[in-house]
Amino acid sequence: MPWIMSAAWRIVKTWLGPEAISKLKFVGKNEVQEYIDAEHLPTHMGGTDTFKYSYPPLPDDDFQTPMCENGPIVSEDETESKEDAESESKDTLDSSQNEEHIKKSEKVNFLEESLKLDECDKVDSTSRTKTAKKPVTVFKGPLLHISPAEELHFGSKDCERKSLIVLNNVTKNLVAFKVRTTAPEKYRVKPSNSSFEPGTSLDIVVSLHGGCEASPQDRFLVMAAEMDQSTGAGTPDLSQFWKEVPKTKVMEHRLRCHVTESSKPMSLLLDENPLHSNIKNNQEDVHSKIIRLLASNKRCEEQIDECLWFQKMLMGLVSLLMAITCSALYLLYTDRSRL
DSSP, rough: OOOOOOOOOOHHHHHHHHHHHHHOOOTTTTTTGGGSOOGGGGGGTTOOOOOOOOOOOOOOOOBBEEEEEEEEEEOOHHHHHHHHHHHHHHSSSOOOOHHHHHHHHHHHHHHHHHHHHHHHHHHHHHHHHHHHHHOOOOOOOOSSSEEEESSEEESSSSSTTTTEEEEEEEEEEEEEEEEEETTTEEEESSSSSEEEOTTTTEEEEEOOOOTTOOOOEEEEEEEEEEEOOOOOOOOHHHHHHHHHSSGGEEEEEEEEEEEEOOOOOOHHHHOOHHHHHHHHHHHHHHHHHHHHHHHHHHHHHHHHHHHEEEEEHHHHHHHHHHHHHHHHHHHHHHHHOOO
């Protein structure tokens, strides 16, 4: 223990009783295992516990359900209310022969259209996975291995407006997942809520919608939970599953957005409209300057916090030294008065 702490302990010890003093132990790295097992100590203290603290979500993280390719995803309560309304309306309708023939024809047409839409979705999904770049880094969680580990990369080019999230099921059961974001109006995620078999992988395509631009402040949240063998993999079962699953069994992983700046050739810049290019360049310059100002402001705040902490530490040390000096002068004064 440093000398200043030992001097402070001598003063504090006079304020405590014998029972409190007996409960306080000052140990080093070599003696700490006499009181705490090695499995409960971190590695830098000679233990075997590899636990790493994960920071809680930031106060501005307001994750919401993103938009799907065909429009907004309807919430679970809305789907239930719609199903109830449809069931009531079906009960009240009169079943006549002409209506049955019309319904049968509509069902046939609907099945044909749904099959066509499924084929189009398959083609679209394959084209999306081809255009999106495969991530390299991997986050290894207890239920899923998520790639990329930290950032989704977006840029201004057409091929850079899509990013890919690869999920690998490392469990022995079905795993349900859903993806949420802080900017649901910007991004389209497909699939955003589903489940997949053990030992398989799934590609999730995240694309920018329309003329929206990615921002470093945008974040994504991947939530996953292990399903029992009795639980189905359909959408109604999934909605009920997310309502009943406890939060302690839900795995969460957050991803940031990284915006890459791509340089265009001079031939393309000459072909573009000069006024439009000047406005766009000015907007990009202002945006980059704002980002740099925010980063420098954050660094200044961190330095100010460090200075304040150092000032408080110095004030504490000075007050402690003053107390030690006063006590020493008081002891000297009492010794001289006795003599």
